Amino acid sequence: MGYRGRAVLALAACLPATPAWADAFDGAVLPEAGSPALSEPAFSEVPGQASPFDPNAPQPGSVRQWNLADIATPRAGPNLAALAISAPEPSQPIAEDAYGPADNTLPANTVVSGPAASLPPGVNLNGTGHVPREYAQYRGFFKQAGTIKTELAILAIYMGAQTIPKLTKETTSFHFKDEGWFGKNTTSLGMDKLTHAFNTYLIADILHARLHRNTNASEGDALTAGILAAGLMAINEVSDAIEPDSGYSMQDIAMNVSGAALSVLRNTVPGLKEKIAFKIEIMPNHQIYSHVGKEHYEQQRFMLSLKGAGFEGLRKTPLRYVDFQVGYYASDFLNSDRDKGIEPKRHLFVGLGLNVGELFFGNSNSRFGKAAHSVLDHIQLPYTSIRVDTHGEIGHP
DSSP states (O other), X not given: OOHHHHHHHHHHHHGGGSHHHXXXXXXXXXXXXXXXXXXXXXXXXXXXXXXXXXXXOOOTTOOOOOOGGGGGSOOOOOOGGGSOOOOOOOOOOOOHXXXXXXXXXXXXXXXXXGGGGGSOTTOOOOTXXXXXXXXXXXXXXXXXXXXXXXXXXXXXXXXXXXXXXXXXXOOOOOOBOXXXXXXXXXXSTTHHHHHHHHHHXXXXXXXXXXXXXXXXXXXXHHHXXXXXHHHHHHHHXXXXXXXXXXXXXXXXXXXXXXXXXXXXXXXXXXXXXXXXXXXXEEOOOTTSOOOSHHHHHHHEEEEEEEEGGGSGGGTTSGGGGEEEEEEEEEESOSHHHHHTTOOOEEEEEEEEEEOHHHHHHTTOOSXXXXXXXXXXXTXXXXXXXXXXXXXXXXXXX
C-alpha cells in the first residue's frame, strides 16, 4: 500500500481517540443490528445539547434520527444582516496634564519606529521629523553640542591646518578691514562673500545631520548646528585678521550668519528643504580645478534652486527632475585681467537645471543612495543646466 493509503488509515484509526469524536458519540442511541434504521445511517443527538449540524436544533431532551439524504437538502444560511459588526475603538484622547499637548492623528494601533517610538501615544514628530522639545532627549544647546564632540574636533583641526601656512608668513596684530560687498571695486566682486555663506551653510547642514542622529531627532538641533557652524567660521576668520593685506571682515561674518540661517530655516520649516536648495557649481578651467585664489572664485557659480520635486503637483511628472535657478557669478576680475584693462563683470542669471540627485537617487532607500542624494542637493554638476544672464549670454556660461 502506498504512503498516501497508509496515511489515510492512520488518520482514521486516530479519530476515535480525539475529544471531538468522544463528545459527538457520547450517549448516542444507535439502532440494533438488522433494524430498518440501518438502511439510513443514524445519529442521535446528545440529550440537552443542540445539534452542531442543524440551525433549527430540537429542544433539549429530544432525540432525532438523521438521514444522510438530509445533507443534500439546502439549508438556510445565517442571517448576515443580523450580525453586529463591531467597529474598532477610536484612539482615546491623551490627557494634556499627563503627556503634554495631544496630537491624535495616528490610529490607536499604528506601529512606529525611530525617534517617534519614544513618544507617548498620540504624540507625533513635527513637520520636519523632530521630536517636540517637551519630549526631546537632548533639550539644551550644550547637551546637543556634546553629542558631536568628534565632529567638532575634526572641523577644528581642519580649519586650524588651513591657518598654519599663514603663520609661516609675515603677520600683524589683530585688526578689522572693510572689504565691501559685491562692487566692481572689491577684490572678488562678492564671490568670496558667497563662498563664506555657502561654506557656513554646508557645515551647518553636515552638523545638523549628525546632531539629528545623535540626539534622536531632538527639536532644536538645527539651531544648534547653525550656531556652531557660524561660530567655527567666526573663529576661523581670526586667521585673516592677522594678515597684513587682509583683516577681520564683518561682511564675512554677516554672510556666515546668512548661510547658517538658511540652513536653520530649511531644517525647521516644514516642506522648505524639499522645495529649495543652495547650490554651488564649479566650472572647469585650464587647470581643471584651482583650489585657492581668484581663479578658484572665478570657477564658482552660486544659485538658489526651486526644486520641482518638492511640489506635490509635479512629483508624478517629468518636472520633478527640473530645478528653476536664480544665481550669481563674476568674471574678468583676475589681476591679469585688471592689468589688461578688462572691466570686471558681474552676472545674475536665471535658468533651468537638471536635478541629478532626484533623477538617480530620488527613490533610493540605501545608505549610499541617500548620501549621494544629499551631496547632489548641495552641488550642481557642470553642464547640467541652461541659463541666460544679465549680459545676454545664453547657454551654460
